[in-house]
Amino acid sequence: MTSAPFSADRDSGPATPSRASNHLRWGALAARLTLAGIFIYASLDKIAHPAAFAKDVYNYQILPDALINLTALVLPWLELFLGLCLLAGIWLPGAVLTVNGLLVVFLAALVFNLARGLDINCGCFSTGSDAPAMSAGGYLLRDAGFLAVGIFLFYEVFVHRRRERPESVSARRRDNKKET
Numbered sequence: 001m002t003s004a005p006f007s008a009d010r011d012s013g014p015a016t017p018s019r020a021s022n023h024l025r026w027g028a029l030a031a032r033l034t035l036a037g038i039f040i041y042a043s044l045d046k047i048a049h050p051a052a053f054a055k056d057v058y059n060y061q062i063l064p065d066a067l068i069n070l071t072a073l074v075l076p077w078l079e080l081f082l083g084l085c086l087l088a089g090i091w092l093p094g095a096v097l098t099v100n101g102l103l104v105v106f107l108a109a110l111v112f113n114l115a116r117g118l119d120i121n122c123g124c125f126s127t128g129s130d131a132p133a134m135s136a137g138g139y140l141l142r143d144a145g146f147l148a149v150g151i152f153l154f155y156e157v158f159v160h161r162r163r164e165r166p167e168s169v170s171a172r173r174r175d176n177k178k179e180t
Contacts, residue, residue, distance in 0.1 A: 021160075028156035031149045032086050035099055038146060039083030042125050046076035049127045056123025060109055061116075078102075096157045100150040107143045110136065 046053040054072035057063065063071060079102070085095035106124070113120060114136045122139045134142075 024156060024160055028153055031153040031156070032089065032092075034149055035146070035153065036083045036086035039079045039086065039099065041083075043076040043080035043083065045126045046072070046123070047080065050076070052127035053123055056121060056127055059118075059120045059123075060113060061118070062109055062112065092157050096150070096153050100147070100154050103143065103147045103150050107140070107147055110139050110143060114140065 050072050053076065054069050057068050057072050057075075058065075078098075082095050082099050082102075085091050086099065106122075110122065119136050122134075124139070124143075
């Protein structure tokens with residue numbers, strides 16, 4: 001005698017495209033909010049202590065002296081702006097692209113200094129000598145994790161969303177051709 005299985009016992013099978021898409025949307029939201037929090041938090045101490053952040057930038061020994069103060073003044077405000085864009089969900093393509101670019105630059109600067117044998121305080125979240133120090137390898141792992149989140153968000157904004165709505169893109173092209 002067989003009985004009908006309970007709905008909880010049934011295998012839901014592979015995720016349907018809409019379910020998979022829904023999971024990606026939630027993942028993208030989590031990635032966006034995570035990066036927003038990271039960038040906003042990272043900017044606050046730098047904005048409050050620009051001179052200490054300028055010393056951290058100088059310690060990297062990458063930029064010419066003429067660009068150190070400019071970088072120490074502009075970069076924290078850029079990080080805050082990008083974090084707020086990610087948080088609010090506005091100008092996402094530009095914000096995601098710029099955030100990923102910054103994450104690549106930050107990671108490259110750490111790798112460059114590690115290759116040169118310099119073990120410095122990165123100045124990422126707090127400035128000056130009283131900042132908690134981590135090993136260069138720890139900074140690299142942390143920043144690689146941030147970049148992984150950024151790459152996922154880049155994929156979601158630039159690749160997945162474009163595939164998900166191909167008919168709307170072709171419809172816009174068709175409408176633009178009709179207008180001309």
